[in-house]
Amino acid sequence: MVKTLRKLIGMASLVGMLAFVPAYAKGPGMGPGMGPMGPGAALPPGVDQAKVQKFCTEVKPLFQKDLELRGELMKLWAQGTPDWTAIESKEIERAKLRVEMHKKAYEAGLKMGPGQRGFNLRRICGW
DSSP, X not given: OHHHXXXXXXXXXXXXXXXXXXXXXXXXXXXXXXXXXSTTTTOOTTOOHHHHHHXXXXXXXXXXXXXXXXXXXXXXXXSSSOOHHHHHHHHHHHHHXXXXXXXXXXXXXXXXXXXXXXXXXXXXXXX
16 A cells, blocks of 8 residues: 555656656746747836837947856966956956946936846847
């Protein structure tokens, strides 16, 4: 009786995992109920789609420059003896880029900044 009960519980938990895990295995926000990805897919209600499109075209070069600076910083940090002045200047340049992106998001009516953890440029702009 106990062995049969253990087998039954084991089978039920296995079936449950097989049924529910694939929906959530892709990561946060990718489970059931997610709409199609693309420009404006994850916009809060009341945000003008035209402003978002304009924002995405204005910010894309800044975002690409930020990625480039991040790669350069990784190379600087990976050196045996880091060049601290170069690291400092790259960090300052990256901070200015991020502030510019925040400013453009605010002008477009998007909430971007401290406490706005759900804001993701790649998701909103479809990059």
